[in-house]
Amino acid sequence: MADKALSGLRVLELADFIAGPYCGKLLADLGAEVVKAEKPNTGDEARRHGPFPNDIPDPETSGLFLYLNANKLGVTLNVETVTGLKLIKRMVKDVDILIEDNPPKMAEEVGLTYPVLREINPRLIMVSITPFGQTGPYKDYKGYALNGSALGGQSVCAGEPGREPLTPPLSLGHYQSGAAGAAAAMGAVFYREGSGVGQQIDISEAQVWATLHTGNQESSFVMHGMKRMRWGHRTPGVYPYTILPCKDGFMSMIAIQGYQWKRFLELMGEGEVPEWYSKDPRFQDRREISLKYADEMDALLAPWLTSRTKQELYQMCLEKRIPFSPVKNIGEVVNNEHLKVREYFVEIDHPVAGKFKYPGAPGKMSETPWSIERPAPLLGQHNEEIYCQRLGYSREELTELHRGGII
């Protein structure tokens, strides 16, 4: 294998579904060796999530699982057995980073806490990713992505006034907490270089939302009593900051600078700002428009927009340097010419699922490759390699462990 950015880093992933596995994926794709431990028989929750090729459910072909777990080695392990726990502790001895998502209470009961594991490996960096974190009154609360985005304040920012807030699609919060875990883990790696000691990283998904995504709002609240709410397809403060329908979909139209909006009005008026706009005294302040006349303005723009396609509009906007762009559906994204030129999407061939296109590198690094070396593991695919060849168990013992429901 070519020298990659994180070659030499060893990671054990004891995490389910999206958040922990995305953290592991970011590390694995840059060259860390990630061993993923799944529950025997059922495996990772993402194996049941899909999408499945031809809509035929099969734990070995779930698109979400295959996406998140390429480049990893896979073993099965039941941490709720004494022997399973012993195996985990044996593996923890040799790794740099442990990614885990056990509810704090369960970690305590099972004995998989940082103070315990630090005894085994003082250099261990333990990334704990949970909905609400390792401390605080809600630490033992149950939470899914829906609940994290609710507490973290993202949900109330999307949707229409008076109707229910909208949680982001695709469990987006899980990816944010996974990425935060990966970034903080690298910080801990640097600290360890100097000090020789590892540490525990406590990631609360709700807190990732509440700080990185919605945290600025708190300063505005304390300074000016301002509250961010949801306003449907637009955000008030300046017009346009909106999503409007065109002939075949929607355009995202945001102009922070006045000259950007003027260019668009001139485009509509074929060289001149249309008179219905320039002569109307109500339309001379874009903040006023956004607060009082946004519906009216949307309606005035509609005939021009709805007689043109997304692509026509985007082409004109690119030429005139107007920062409006289409709301693409995912099919259009996958077939996008720009992304083809950049070779963003990658094909991964999996022995059971077959060959499909997947998202590629989030960031191209000039010296070190991002690459897929192997497809996601079948359930327990690397049991022999890890337990026998590395940890020294015999084939017979492996069979016993299997029979005992340990692996």
Next chain:
Amino acid sequence: MEDYPLKGYRVINFGWVFAGPYLATMLGDLGAEVIKVETRSRVDSMRLSPDNLDRDPDRDPWFHSGVRNQLSVTLDMAQPKAIPIIKRLVKISDVVVENFSPRVMKDHSLDYESLVKENPAIIMISLPAAGMYGPLRDAQTYGPSLTGLAGVDSMVGYYGERVLGLQQAYADVNSSLHGAFAVMAALYYRKRTGKGQHIDMAQLEAVISIAGEAVLEYTMNGRILGTMGNRHPTMCPHNNYRCQGDDKWVSIGVKTEEEWRSLCGAMGNPPWAGDPKFADRYSRQQNVEELDRLITEWTKNLTYYEVTEILQRAGVAAAPCLDTEGRFFDPHLQARQTYVEVEHPATGVDFIANSAWRLSETPTVIHHRSPLFGEHNSYVLKDLLGMTDEEIAALEAEKVVY
């Protein structure tokens, strides 16, 4: 700074709203010395955000929160005399962060090819909208339109209704997180090999990376996901429900049949809960609108904290939908010091967002409040670069230092 993970690393931040500054702040939170290069002749819009009601660039709430743990030097890149000074700064630094359109740094001969001549081990990260090359290279976007271009906004809206979009700078934060990780991976590589590198973090691509599920729906089955409201492929109920009070909502998510039974029990086992229409997840999904209405009949008479407590005690995932004010006063977020008090000379005392993570051995306290415009000119120009007061005064007169 001695206990921070990135102590001893220096970052030069040319970034402005939001991806660049946020990334630099994350490195600053981990203890790197971050120097923001900025100028009064082209003020970073983070200093004049929509929430800056005073229109004073030193009193912007977003800036105070999002650009802490950074120092400020005022150097106007548009002045040719500023360029060699910036290059000397890069020479003694480890990381350069920028998120302009691809041509900007090149126009000022501050692109990677130029900077690497000054400092062969430099790590530079660029966060353009669509990348450093390709047909859309020069595309101009804002964070909320990037989630549109990346296909994510097309799924945000009430089920089957029009697109509303996330309406938040999700793309910026997402790129800054992925960028901070990539920068540290590059630093780790440099530690072993001595080699620096350039990272092209196309924000568009970083967003698609978190939409793998939707991409695979398309590449596996040709299916294009549309607006899905709060519906979830494997959970039901899964929604935000109206509670007592003005615009108060509680999130409730049920994955297993055990959780469903617990939810019914917590609601007092109303007669409808035993209806075969809701007997299993499939049936519940078929009748989800009626189900959501019936659950609302229960939640609407309780506060969102009451529902949360009742359900959590029963083992059901629930949490209030907190708004800006709700988060500020939430006991859990308070206990975890999610927002912290920081003194600031322009405003007195601010509350700003703390780091996104907690580390057991290294501090995660804010070590530097957000800087005033050019507050660290003397430190950067005199102490780091060895310039004299006369030289600096001359550059100030010429508005190079401005």
